[in-house]
Amino acid sequence: MTVDSSGALPAASVRTQVSVPVRFSDGWSTTADVFTFTGLVDGKEHIALGLGDYREADVPLVRPHSECLTGDVFGSERCDCGPQLREAVERIAAVGGYLLYLRQEGRGIGLYAKLDAYALQDQGLDTYEANLALGRGEDERDYTAAAQMLAALGTSRVRLLTNNPDKSLQLGALGVEVAEQVPTGVHVSDSNVRYLRAKVEHTGHSLALPA
Numbered sequence: 001m002t003v004d005s006s007g008a009l010p011a012a013s014v015r016t017q018v019s020v021p022v023r024f025s026d027g028w029s030t031t032a033d034v035f036t037f038t039g040l041v042d043g044k045e046h047i048a049l050g051l052g053d054y055r056e057a058d059v060p061l062v063r064p065h066s067e068c069l070t071g072d073v074f075g076s077e078r079c080d081c082g083p084q085l086r087e088a089v090e091r092i093a094a095v096g097g098y099l100l101y102l103r104q105e106g107r108g109i110g111l112y113a114k115l116d117a118y119a120l121q122d123q124g125l126d127t128y129e130a131n132l133a134l135g136r137g138e139d140e141r142d143y144t145a146a147a148q149m150l151a152a153l154g155t156s157r158v159r160l161l162t163n164n165p166d167k168s169l170q171l172g173a174l175g176v177e178v179a180e181q182v183p184t185g186v187h188v189s190d191s192n193v194r195y196l197r198a199k200v201e202h203t204g205h206s207l208a209l210p211a
């Protein structure tokens with residue numbers, strides 16, 4: 001986590017706000033206000049989507065979603081990212097809030113390293129062991145930029161849409177008041193069940209999986 005010596009979050013501000021019509025392949029559609037930022041600590045091009053009546057929401061529903069090119073864009077079934085993203089956009093639009101699309105591919109190790117980790121998983125390592133075998137952390141994500149984005153959007157209190165306790169802990173430590181951690185659905189398949197089980201065992205994700 002990155003805060004200055006006074007413990008304050010470095011200031012960021014909204015750079016651009018632009019309206020984008022969104023339509024998923026199943027036909028469901030909405031309009032999102034897409035926000036870009038200046039001053040984010042890691043210099044990455046994270047975006048926020050304002051969905052539904054986000055301006056009016058008392059405590060907005062917020063999902064910090066880590067980028068997964070294979071799952072979000074190509075529909076890979078090795079993970080649950082694509083269905084979680086689809087679910088999150090609709091649920092947030094229903095009540096008002098933000099989807100933070102964070103450029104933290106591969107839990108922060110990047111796309112090529114994630115694919116290297118997949119190759120190691122095919123030899124028997126689990127998703128966390130594979131990162132370590134590559135000389136990387138199990139999970140290298142830092143949510144300072146996410147906290148900056150929320151501050152820039154004028155949001156200090158959120159309902160956090162996640163099963164990942166580390167997202168709540170880190171954002172809480174960065175000054176975001178997490179009024180509630182709201183679980184996402186469990187999108188389990190034969191292809192991703194090992195990956196989901198490893199999340200429960202290694203990082204305490206709140207996921208009810210079949211025995």
Ligand SMILES: Nc1nc2c(ncn2[C@@H]2O[C@H](COP(=O)(O)OP(=O)(O)OP(=O)(O)O)[C@@H](O)[C@H]2O)c(=O)[nH]1
Nearest residue numbers: 065066067068079104105106107117127162163164
């Ligand atoms: N290193 C690595 N990253 C993976 C693997 N499978 C998926 N990912 C990445 O894991 C991240 C998943 O992020 P999120 O969808 O925010 O999921 P999460 O941290 O489990 O938390 P919630 O979904 O909010 O409960 C994405 O960045 C994916 O690219 C893997 O096998 N190895």
Ligand SMILES: [Zn+2]
Nearest residue numbers: 068071079081
């Ligand atoms: Zn994924």
